[in-house]
Amino acid sequence: MSENEPLILGIETSCDETGVGLVRGHTLLADAIASSVDEHARFGGVVPEVASRAHLEAMVPTIRRACETAGVKPSDVDAIAVTSGPGLAGALLVGVAAAKGLALSLDKPLYGVNHLAAHVAVDTLEHGELPKGAVAMLVSGGHSSLLAVEDITEGVEPMGSTIDDAAGEAFDKVARVLGLPFPGGPYVDKAARDGGDRAYVTFPRGLTSQRDLERHRFDFSFSGLKTAVARWVEAKRRDGEDVPVNHVAAAFQEAVCDVLTRKAIDACKDRGYEHLLIGGGVAANSRLRQMAEERCAAAGIAVRVPRPGLCTDNGAMVAALGSELVRAGKTPSPLGLPADSSMPITTVLN
Amino acid sequence: MLLAFDTSSAAVTVALADPVSGNVLGSSTTVDALRHGELLAPAIAEVLATAGVGVKELTKIAVGTGPGPFTGLRVGLVTARTMADVLGIEVVGVCSLDILAKQSSLALPVAVATDARRKEIYWALYDGPAADGSRRRLEGPAVDKPAEVAHVLAGLPVIGRGAVLYGEVLGATATGASAGSAAGTIGAVGDEPEVVEYPSAEVLATGVVTGTLQVTAPDPLYLRRPDVTMSGGPKSVLPK
Numbered sequence: 001m002s003e004n005e006p007l008i009l010g011i012e013t014s015c016d017e018t019g020v021g022l023v024r025g026h027t028l029l030a031d032a033i034a035s036s037v038d039e040h041a042r043f044g045g046v047v048p049e050v051a052s053r054a055h056l057e058a059m060v061p062t063i064r065r066a067c068e069t070a071g072v073k074p075s076d077v078d079a080i081a082v083t084s085g086p087g088l089a090g091a092l093l094v095g096v097a098a099a100k101g102l103a104l105s106l107d108k109p110l111y112g113v114n115h116l117a118a119h120v121a122v123d124t125l126e127h128g129e130l131p132k133g134a135v136a137m138l139v140s141g142g143h144s145s146l147l148a149v150e151d152i153t154e155g156v157e158p159m160g161s162t163i164d165d166a167a168g169e170a171f172d173k174v175a176r177v178l179g180l181p182f183p184g185g186p187y188v189d190k191a192a193r194d195g196g197d198r199a200y201v202t203f204p205r206g207l208t209s210q211r212d213l214e215r216h217r218f219d220f221s222f223s224g225l226k227t228a229v230a231r232w233v234e235a236k237r238r239d240g241e242d243v244p245v246n247h248v249a250a251a252f253q254e255a256v257c258d259v260l261t262r263k264a265i266d267a268c269k270d271r272g273y274e275h276l277l278i279g280g281g282v283a284a285n286s287r288l289r290q291m292a293e294e295r296c297a298a299a300g301i302a303v304r305v306p307r308p309g310l311c312t313d314n315g316a317m318v319a320a321l322g323s324e325l326v327r328a329g330k331t332p333s334p335l336g337l338p339a340d341s342s343m344p345i346t347t348v349l350n
Numbered sequence: 351m352l353l354a355f356d357t358s359s360a361a362v363t364v365a366l367a368d369p370v371s372g373n374v375l376g377s378s379t380t381v382d383a384l385r386h387g388e389l390l391a392p393a394i395a396e397v398l399a400t401a402g403v404g405v406k407e408l409t410k411i412a413v414g415t416g417p418g419p420f421t422g423l424r425v426g427l428v429t430a431r432t433m434a435d436v437l438g439i440e441v442v443g444v445c446s447l448d449i450l451a452k453q454s455s456l457a458l459p460v461a462v463a464t465d466a467r468r469k470e471i472y473w474a475l476y477d478g479p480a481a482d483g484s485r486r487r488l489e490g491p492a493v494d495k496p497a498e499v500a501h502v503l504a505g506l507p508v509i510g511r512g513a514v515l516y517g518e519v520l521g522a523t524a525t526g527a528s529a530g531s532a533a534g535t536i537g538a539v540g541d542e543p544e545v546v547e548y549p550s551a552e553v554l555a556t557g558v559v560t561g562t563l564q565v566t567a568p569d570p571l572y573l574r575r576p577d578v579t580m581s582g583g584p585k586s587v588l589p590k
Contacts, residue, residue, distance in 0.1 A: 042580070049420065049576035056424050056570065060435045074436040090421045093387045097425045100391035101432035105405055177584050230587040238588065335391040 006078035006326050009066070009102065010319025013095030014087025014115045015142065016040055016051045018058035020066040021316030022077075023323050028125040029070035031309070031316040034058035041182045045172065046141075048088045055094035063098075066315065077108060079332070081322025084112030084350045085343025087142070092339035100335055109332035111322045112350035114343055115313075116143060119279035121152050121324055122317035126306045130324075131275040134304075135159070135267045139260060139288075140280030140313075141168030141183065146218045146267045147345065149277070152321065153328035158345050159267050160218025163207070167256055167282045170222035174252050177230045178245050188249045189285050196250025203228050203255040208262070218267050225255055250287075257288045261295050268301050276303045279317075284308035325349055351375070351403050352410045353433075354555035355390065357426030358418030358446035359464065359511065362389040364397050365551035369409050372559035374552045376401035381548065386422040390429055408439055412558040414549055415443035416571040417472040417491050418464065423570055430568050442558060442565035447510070449549040451476040451485045452557055454509045460485070461503040463512025463520060466493050471512040472573065473499060484562035493573045496520055509546045 005025035012019035016037050022030040036054035040046045067074060082099035085092060096112065103110040120136040136147045136156065144162035165173070168185055175184025180191060192198075206221035207213070229252050236243050264276055276296055282288060283305055296303040310316060325348075333350050340350060355364045360383035366375045376397045380389050398405060413430035416423045427443075434441035447462040451474070454460050459478050463471040474490025489502070496516040508520050557563030 043578050047576055047578045050578065052420065052424060053570075053572070053576065056428050056431075059428055060431050063432065063435070090424075093421060094424055094428050097387055097390065097428045098432045101429040102436060104391055104394060105433045105436045107405065173584075227587050230584065234586060234588050335395055336388045338385075338388050 006323070007072060007076055008079050008081055008319045008322040008326060009077045010315045010317070010322050011080070011082040011095045011099050012115070012118070012313055012315045012318045013055045013091050014083045014085070015091060015313055016046045016054070017313040018055050018062050019313060019315030019318070020062045021314060021319040022066050022070040022072060023125065023316060023319035025323060026124045026128055028316050029072070030066040031314050032062045032066035032069060033314055034062050037183060044176060044182050048090055051088060052090040052094055055091055059094065059098045074102065074106060077106060079109045079111060079322060079326050081111040081113050081318045081325070083115045083118065083318050084333070084337055085115065085340035087115055087341060089339060089341040092341060096337060096339045100337070103335070110335065110337060111325050111330070112333040112337040113318060113321045113325070114345065114348050116145065116147070116345050117152055117156060117348045118317040118321040120147070120149055120156070120277055121321035122279060122310050123277055123304050123306050124324065125316060125320050126310065127304050133271070133273045134275035134277050135264060135271060135273050136277040136279065137260065137264045138280045139167040139278070139282035141172065142166055143280060144220045144222070145345065146264060148271055153324050153330060153348065155346055155348050160216070160220070160263070162220040162222060163216065164221050164223035165226060167220065167222055167260065168280070170226045170256060171282065173226045174229050177233050178243070178248060180245070185281060185285060188253055189287065191246050192250035192253045193286065194246050196246035198250045198254040200244065200247035201232060201251040203251055205255055205259045208259060218263055220259060220263065222256065225252070253285070253287050257285070257291045260288060261291050264292070265295055265299050265301060269299070274301055276301050278303065278305045279311055281312045283311040351407050352412060352555055352559060353394065353408050354412040354551045354558065355394065355426055355430070356414030356446055356449065356549040356551055356554055357386045357390060357422045358414045358416040359548040361548035362386050362393055363549060363551040364390070364393045365555040366397050366401050366403060367555035367559055369559060372556040374555060375403065377552050379548070379550070383422070386425040390425055405437070408437060410439055411441045412554055412565070413441065413443055413568050414446035414449060414554060415566065415569060416446050417466065417493065417573045418446060419467065420570070420572060427568055427570055441568045443568035444554055444558065444563050444565055445487070445491055445571060446549045447472065447474040447491050448487060448563055449554050449557065450510050450546055452483070452563060453546045453550055453553050454507070456507055459506055460509050461506040462509045463503065463516070464510045465512055465515055470494060471496050471516060473503065473512065475502070475506070482560070482562050491571055491573065511547050514547065
């Protein structure tokens with residue numbers, strides 16, 4: 001079955017990971033990643049030009065590594081998929097140009113795909129066919145969105161998104177305030193797990209008041225939460241008290257995960273969907289996964305979260321979406337495909 | 351077949367040449383500083399198709415390595431590297447200022463100056479042409495404010511976009527860049543200004559085949575570090 005399906009190579013360069021994945025049908029054959037995150041850590045965030053330079057240097061070695069891992073030659077590839085947006089313009093362009101170089105050289109079709117839709121499609125590699133009708137929650141350093149997905153190859157419908165900071169961005173900023181390294185997500189998660197008391201402080205839950213829900217039922221806001229944490233910590237330090245990093249991390253994380261899961265389940269109920277897909281770097285957070293499992297089980301909703309390695313940016317997710325598009329018989333992108341830094345989520349294929 | 355292209359300037363330029371004679375079999379040049387990523391691959395496909403040459407007939411790729419605006423420059427380099435890698439053929443780089451110098455027909459030493467934005471120029475100095483048409487690079491490539499290197503370039507004809515933008519600063523005796531002229535040469539002896547504004551892939555292709563351009567690895571000549579500011583730690587959020 002799987003061996004007769006086309007072999008798709010996917011390229012991802014929208015931020016600081018150079019990812020090249022190889023997928024056949026729903027089968028993951030290789031997921032090679034080169035990350036420039038260490039080069040950004042000392043600046044406290046991703047520096048676009050640093051990321052773009054790293055993509056250029058990593059591209060050919062990462063393509064080679066993916067092919068070696070999968071035991072295939074580039075000439076075996078049947079189609080090339082690449083993230084054409086949204087993301088950092090200069091970074092996207094390296095991946096798009098590389099994908100075109102491959103498509104030209106191999107004389108194979110090119111599919112310029114949406115990064116967010118790829119975060120949804122990656123779950124096919126772990127749990128097979130996507131359910132017909134699901135809410136997808138994408139939470140990362142650049143995005144926090146609730147999407148209604150009937151058929152990923154046709155498009156997705158945005159239900160809500162953050163009105164200020166992305167969830168992952170809030171993790172980065174709170175980590176900074178607590179003196180934890182960049183990127184903040186894994187360090188905040190670890191600090192919370194190391195004896196953090198979730199109820200030590202009750203931080204605000206953005207856009208959950210009755211009044212906010214009328215206008216922003218499926219939207220998020222994490223900027224106020226981030227400031228509330230910073231104020232609390234700074235006030236403690238000003239008064240010469242120790243800051244209980246583990247407790248603050250746990251309480252902050254609790255506020256983020258509470259809002260995310262509440263709104264995601266509300267979105268499922270609103271649509272009558274029985275499936276919730278979670279993707280993006282924040283989906284690797286242990287508390288979010290745990291809380292989503294518990295609350296979805298109670299609400300009769302099946303939750304699908306890929307393993308953490310597939311939640312963060314990677315090439316396999318792009319190949320996975322490419323695989324769905326090829327199977328659906330979609331028309332490939334032209335060689336003039338642009339890198340579209342603000343590609344709308346409603347566009348799955350450029 | 352040799353495929354050559356350069357994306358270090360506002361132009362996307364592509365050429366195909368016979369790998370033995372250096373004869374140009376087809377070429378394409380489009381000036382659009384903001385669309386390198388969109389223009390390059392279709393231009394390559396079109397040049398190949400028009401010449402009736404299949405991509406598998408390529409034997410070598412030559413690419414301009416800049417200096418030039420980073421985002422556009424990388425389009426050419428990553429395209430060259432990936433194509434060469436999957437086709438299993440050689441890829442070489444050539445400093446884009448060397449290409450411009452070779453485009454000058456002047457039988458004199460020349461300076462090349464291109465637009466580095468931020469009121470700066472990328473520049474290099476070259477000897478007069480040897481019998482085979484090659485020019486030895488004497489200084490550069492470097493990036494500087496025009497006024498700071500005007501004394502180094504003094505008295506030399508200046509080739510490239512920098513001559514158009516900073517003609518007055520670079521040479522008070524400019525004769526070539528008359529007002530309204532798109533020409534990229536100033537200070538030329540004689541009265542025929544040369545139009546040498548952007549690197550030409552045709553010149554790149556023939557120069558590589560005939561060995562009159564010096565080849566390097568296909569690595570970018572950025573000449574500048576990325577713009578980054580070190581974080582000074584979190585700002586206070588408490589009321590003062």
